[in-house]
Amino acid sequence: MPPANQAPGRPGNLTPEQEAKLKEFWLLIMKTFGVQPPPSLLESSAISATASIKSANGSTAVSETAESHDKKKKRFGVFRKKDKESKEKEKEKTNSSTISSPSIASATTTDDNDKYGQSKQFKTAIAEMTPEELRVAFWSMVQADHPDGLLLRFLRARKWDVKKALVMMVSTMHWRLKEVDVQSIMFKGEGAALAEHDEGFLKQLRMGKSYLHETDKEGRPICVVRARLHKQGDQSEDALNRYTIYVIETARMCLKDPVDTATVIFDLSDFSLANMDYAPVKFMIKCFEAHYPESLGVCLVYKAPWIFQGVWNIIKGWLDPVVASKIHFVRNSDQLSEFIDRDKLWKDLGGSDPWEYQYIEPVKGEDDLLQDVETREKLLEERAKIVREYEDATWTWIYSSSSEARQARFDVAKRLKLDYVGLDPYLRARTVYDRIHYIDLKRSTA
Known part of the structure; x- marks a missing residue:
């Protein structure tokens, strides 16, 4: 069975x-x-x-x-x-x-x-x-x-x-x-980035541009992307791509049978056109459509402002219909609660849970086995x-x-x-x- x-x-x-x-x-x-x-x-x-x-x-x-x-x-x-x-x-x-x-x-x-x-x-x-x-x-x-x-x-x-x-x-x-050497990205990880002063990679982790926390009603791990924290040119395209792969591969480690997909929330609260950067969006779409198929359970676009309409008209033209069908626009915590239990909604998502993302730096000796x-x-x-x-x-x-x-x-x-x-x-x-x-x-x- x-x-x-x-x-x-x-x-x-x-x-x-x-x-x-x-x-x-x-x-x-x-x-x-x-x-x-x-x-x-x-x-x-x-x-x-x-x-x-x-x-x-x-x-x-x-x-x-x-x-x-x-x-x-x-x-x-x-x-x-x-x-x-x-x-x-x-x-x-x-x-x-x-x-x-x-x-x-x-x-x-x-x-x-x-x-x-x-x-x-x-x-x-x-x-x-x-x-x-x-x-x-x-x-x-x-x-x-x-x-x-x-x-x-x-x-x-x-x-x-x-x-x-x-x-x-x-x-x-x-x-x-x-092409991207996924194995090397995961083998080196945060510890090597710290030792090599790879600030472009580390900056994204430290600020919590995206983070993993909790699970939705289907038991899928949740990845939140906070678009307001992104500024084009803050890091190289290579650092952005490595970071994207790093987050996706890390999310794979969080799956628990029988769940085999994840939920992605694009938090567009306080979003402005200064935060828009099409290159990483294209790369992310390519990852999900070409190289991590059937990995996306649902994608929730949270609090999209009216200025995002023009951006969305461009992005949706790049999407495979199957991926596009998994994208839902949600305006508030009530609509989010259709996908995530209310007691799991934290402050960034309009909930009452005081949890906030906090990056913990690499610990000395944690990667010695490598x-x-x-x-x-x-x-x-x-x-x-x-x-x-x-x-x-x-x-x-x-x-x-x-x-x-x-x-x-x-x-x-x-x-x-x-x-x-x-x-x-x-x-x-x-x-x-x-x-x-x-x-x-x-x-x-x-």
Whole structure:
């Protein structure tokens, strides 16, 4: 049974048709990442060790033997780098096998709605990154998520079109790894910004330009953006973009099953045109539409003044209709209380709760575990074993309709999530929300 209040199209709450689409997606992903079925499955009657495996649309997804599976076992690690020679050899294999596969090479589409050029980014990712690099990027992106939950975000965003979902996901992985380096932003965090005198980044945290606090009636974490505190030119575009990614990734740490979306409130009280800056708005829209699909639960525009009407006429033209449908204008605390319980409304939102945002500076020694490379490597090795178990269980589930195969994957997925709790301090610098215990991964995995 799905958890209480579990939305449709989520792990454990899929229709047979949706589960078939998820299996098809995983099959294509396994080929993209160069992950082969376990020898036990190849030797069973489920599939032939020498026969091509077909996806649901009939295209060839993989053709491998148990022997080739043994030869192609690869090491998994977030921080490991392959030497140049081995990378070139793997790219040669990619050119001769993976890219020639019609199920992957033909995944690009002529989608009229490809406004962010993701088909082009997909081709670039396949050309520039080896299958193992793509695999590492994916598992780094999973973090504390259920792997199915992450895939289902892309499937829902692309209306269950598997090829379009693959294009979107791989282009996002390329964006995270090669364009903005999400991992580095979260690894360095507030402590490194303080040590490196990164004032553009820190200023936004200290003033509380945006902050996370409380949850709405659906249990979604709330992110408030106070537009009146923004002044164009106060910080570089790079600092703004890094800060935006930092807030979104931090909010991901605050999700607790079965909730998988967040609420964003744009507080426009005391807003003036001097606070308007279109570049960061465009970047934020791109993040939600292209790289963090199905992450926004609702967006509330609070106390918009009349001068915002002209601004809104411009912004709404940039929005995907699905995202636009989640935006609601609210004028006062009474209208806010339709989304947030009254006892959780604080002063900035017209409520009576005296809570106010206060930034707590980094604490000396809180990020020491980030420098413990030896322990991190050991933990990553252990995680690699669980990842491989999940991949093997996924192969079995793809070719099985049994409840046992389905449950086996869920059991391993739970172990992955619990495992990340111990790994997290070695990968992610502490934030103000760790200091005030708003982030509690142990609680979220309970």
